[in-house]
Amino acid sequence: MSGSYSRRSFIGGALVAGGAAGVAGGKPLREESPIANDVVPFHGEHQSGITKPPLVPQQQGIFAAYDVTAENRAELTDLFRTLTERARFLTSGGPANPAAHSSGSGLLGTTLVPDGLTVTVGIGASLFDHRFGLAGRRPTELVPMKAFAHDELDPAQCHGDVLLQLCANHDDALVNALIDIHARTRGLMRQRWRIDGFRSPQRPSGTPRDLLGFHDDVANHFLTDVKGRIDKFLWVHPPSPEPAWTTGGTYQVIRTVRFDLDEWDRVPVTRQEKIIGRHKTTGIPLGGGTNENSPVVYDRNGEVMPFNCHVRLANPQTVESRFSAPNPYVRADVPPVHIWRRSYQYMRAPDVNGRMDAGHAFCCFQRKLSTYIDMQQRLENEMLVPFITPTGGGYFFALPGVTDKHDYYAYKLLT
Numbered sequence: 001m002s003g004s005y006s007r008r009s010f011i012g013g014a015l016v017a018g019g020a021a022g023v024a025g026g027k028p029l030r031e032e033s034p035i036a037n038d039v040v041p042f043h044g045e046h047q048s049g050i051t052k053p054p055l056v057p058q059q060q061g062i063f064a065a066y067d068v069t070a071e072n073r074a075e076l077t078d079l080f081r082t083l084t085e086r087a088r089f090l091t092s093g094g095p096a097n098p099a100a101h102s103s104g105s106g107l108l109g110t111t112l113v114p115d116g117l118t119v120t121v122g123i124g125a126s127l128f129d130h131r132f133g134l135a136g137r138r139p140t141e142l143v144p145m146k147a148f149a150h151d152e153l154d155p156a157q158c159h160g161d162v163l164l165q166l167c168a169n170h171d172d173a174l175v176n177a178l179i180d181i182h183a184r185t186r187g188l189m190r191q192r193w194r195i196d197g198f199r200s201p202q203r204p205s206g207t208p209r210d211l212l213g214f215h216d217d218v219a220n221h222f223l224t225d226v227k228g229r230i231d232k233f234l235w236v237h238p239p240s241p242e243p244a245w246t247t248g249g250t251y252q253v254i255r256t257v258r259f260d261l262d263e264w265d266r267v268p269v270t271r272q273e274k275i276i277g278r279h280k281t282t283g284i285p286l287g288g289g290t291n292e293n294s295p296v297v298y299d300r301n302g303e304v305m306p307f308n309c310h311v312r313l314a315n316p317q318t319v320e321s322r323f324s325a326p327n328p329y330v331r332a333d334v335p336p337v338h339i340w341r342r343s344y345q346y347m348r349a350p351d352v353n354g355r356m357d358a359g360h361a362f363c364c365f366q367r368k369l370s371t372y373i374d375m376q377q378r379l380e381n382e383m384l385v386p387f388i389t390p391t392g393g394g395y396f397f398a399l400p401g402v403t404d405k406h407d408y409y410a411y412k413l414l415t
């Protein structure tokens, strides 16, 4: 693993630092926790909520999809300008000014703390319909998400013209940002669906665990530990068949995947490990290793890591891996591919039968949408299928970053 991708948790580190609370005159000061002052820089070639914070994504996340109600191109431009202005302010923080309504809801007090907030804006295929004259500028692969083999999609929980992904260290910062954005964009867009998610802290160490109890996102480092790989697999840039305005952006997939946690609980841990392909407590690949970051080695006959376990189907490694055998579940020789996963866990109100509605707000970014689609089609054969039900989500194009104070989201698309 490269030095640039250390597993040290900067959130954990900040919390330790925050433990030394100030004391004045024998009375502890109620100071803002240091992580509340985390600023993730807003301006840049890429939107900062995709790969930053670089080590551990923020613990709280909201995915909110919107139908645009702006009536023409000028109003749509207003929408993106307003989103930019609010995101710039909310992510950097500063003195609140209630008289000018610049403080958001007031939930965060008199000084708005950035709290590690990132605002990531994506757009869906429907924005390129007849309404705004953008049909000729659609990213080439951007289409509405179609159902895969085991999906039970609820149309009300799918698609959208715009996707906002808000992430922060605490829930109140997210809620404040959402209230602020809604107040300022009233009449221009309307919320269509939303998932509120969380990520667990390191328990006890390593990558945070998902609701199945496994370390999740470990293999993300495959994308960062070889120079140039992140450009190859994550960001759109020339030469490419994509319209020029997309440079610096990336395709975003969000899928709401409900888990049957009651059934999962009945499965012995050794079987669960075969289904995923890693050890549950340590995250070490079943093929061996010393820690969760050890290279994944596939056995030739699929006895140690079944051919249809999750990681072996997601990443068959038929070209790169010296130890890989032909996988009967994979249609053809699959070149090494990588996606950048940045998922959250969710739990919401029970269904009409009183059954828990909890699972994965699966989120990934990649330069080519087909990378994800191929991977998802392979996973239609995975051993995890009986325990998961995809119910919503969509495909979006995460816009290029806002480069400076004169720029705004989608500027190059709209001008």
Ligand code: HEM
Pocket (backbone or CB within 6 Å): 210, 212, 214, 215, 216, 217, 218, 219, 220, 257, 276, 278, 296, 310, 311, 312, 314, 315, 339, 360, 362, 372, 375, 376, 379, 388
């Ligand atoms: C929705 C339920 C899902 C769960 C609970 C889940 C869980 C996991 C876990 C525990 C790992 C092993 C640790 C790691 O490398 O992060 C993993 C790896 C991976 N997953 Fe998923 N995942 C889910 C869905 C998906 C989907 C929908 C995709 C893509 C279509 C995907 C792609 C991957 C990839 C590429 C890896 C890394 C494989 C490797 O190279 O070792 N996962 N996942």
